[in-house]
Amino acid sequence: MNALREQHQSQQFRLLAQDLAGLLTVEVLADHLSQLADIVLQVALEASWAQVASRHCAEPRFAVIGYGKLGGKELGYASDLDIIFLYDDADERALVNYARLAQRYNNWLTLRTSAGTLFDTDLQLRPSGSSGLLVSSVASFAEYQEHSAWSWEHQALTRARYCAGDRNVGDSFERIKKEILERERESTVLAREVLAMREKLHAAHPNKSGLFDLKHDRGGMIDIEFTVQFLVLAHAHRHGEMTQNLGNIALLGIAAKLGLIPEDLAEGCRNAYRKFRRLQHALRLNGAQYARVPTDQVAAKAEAVRQLWKTVFSAYP
Numbered sequence: 335m336n337a338l339r340e341q342h343q344s345q346q347f348r349l350l351a352q353d354l355a356g357l358l359t360v361e362v363l364a365d366h367l368s369q370l371a372d373i374v375l376q377v378a379l380e381a382s383w384a385q386v387a388s389r390h391c392a393e394p395r396f397a398v399i400g401y402g403k404l405g406g407k408e409l410g411y412a413s414d415l416d417i418i419f420l421y422d423d424a425d426e427r428a429l430v431n432y433a434r435l436a437q438r439y440n441n442w443l444t445l446r447t448s449a450g451t452l453f454d455t456d457l458q459l460r461p462s463g464s465s466g467l468l469v470s471s472v473a474s475f476a477e478y479q480e481h482s483a484w485s486w487e488h489q490a491l492t493r494a495r496y497c498a499g500d501r502n503v504g505d506s507f508e509r510i511k512k513e514i515l516e517r518e519r520e521s522t523v524l525a526r527e528v529l530a531m532r533e534k535l536h537a538a539h540p541n542k543s544g545l546f547d548l549k550h551d552r553g554g555m556i557d558i559e560f561t562v563q564f565l566v567l568a569h570a571h572r573h574g575e576m577t578q579n580l581g582n583i584a585l586l587g588i589a590a591k592l593g594l595i596p597e598d599l600a601e602g603c604r605n606a607y608r609k610f611r612r613l614q615h616a617l618r619l620n621g622a623q624y625a626r627v628p629t630d631q632v633a634a635k636a637e638a639v640r641q642l643w644k645t646v647f648s649a650y651p
Contacts, residue, residue, distance in 0.1 A: 335442065338381075339449035342374050346411065353615070360608045361583060363615075367409040371400075374452060375417075375443075375498035382439040388431055395423040396432050396469070397499035399507055401459050406493035406581050410611070412618045415443070415453045418460040422472040422503045429469070436468040459490055472506045479514050485527040488514060489563040495579045511577070518571040525650035528564045532556070545626035546636065548610045548617075553636030555610050557643050558582055558603055564646065565589050583607055595645060603642045606635035 349366050352358050358366070375398050383394050402416035403409050419439075421432045443452045460466050461478040470478075479491070491511055496504025539550040549555045562582045570576045573592050576585065583604045590600035609632065614625040629636075 335447050336449040339452055345370050360611050364408045368407040371409055372497045378442045379498050382442050383435055386435050390425050390427040390431055395500045395503055396421045397503035398497045399494055400497040401490050401494045405495050408581050410615055414456050416456045416459055419469045420472055420475055420503055420507055421469055432469045476510045486531045492563045492566045515570045515577045519567055521568045522650055524567055528560055532560050543626055546629040546632055548614050548625040553639040557639050558607050561642055561646050565594055569594055599642050602638035606638050609635050
């Protein structure tokens, strides 16, 4: 556990040095940090399975699925990992063993040793949330997504991908994801649900500081993310390329090329997202509790995002 933590910190430090030297764009840095996380997740999974005494097979038919920043390959230096665990194994011992594996694995990732921690994890995006099982079969996950998932869970699915573990289980997840995202939806109903969830998030993160919250304030990162998620869910049935897990910056460009949003507005918001993330990285490195900056520092960027929001959602009362 210490060796893995030390290697992870060493690689992060190399990336940080290149970042501070101006050698990495926001997108390239996020790609490297996300790939590094995938590698660490795989090594930790192998080590955790070796410590499950009752394992019923040599290689677990078990996969780690990343959501959020990990899923969208937009990881930062101090990002939590939003993950769920899926398995596809008919053995009668599978559920018990994979539940043990998931518990041990999460401990491997989060336990603080003399070398520190690897990641903070959030497992609440699994079916049925914190009240559900730590692991789900591929079949039960597909059933849940098809018949029981809320729209916000399908929003989350737009930023989800296979990260580690059994490749076949990962491929099954990717097929389910594509089928769900490419389902035709009634855009007015979808918009209403996306807007309602945005209001809930805004109310849950009040900002009375007088500064601009890069993530939560109107014109911030969440407005960009929700806009992209809406565009994916509303148009993927006609434009399958919108389901590609390329990150918000790339998806804004794809949406513009498809004529879903104006190209100049898309480019302005792509630059805004880059700026917000660069500032967020710097604030995180300096130990700031919130990603907040003077409003005039990002006023033009935030206004571009608000214009995008208005352009996309103004048709829906």
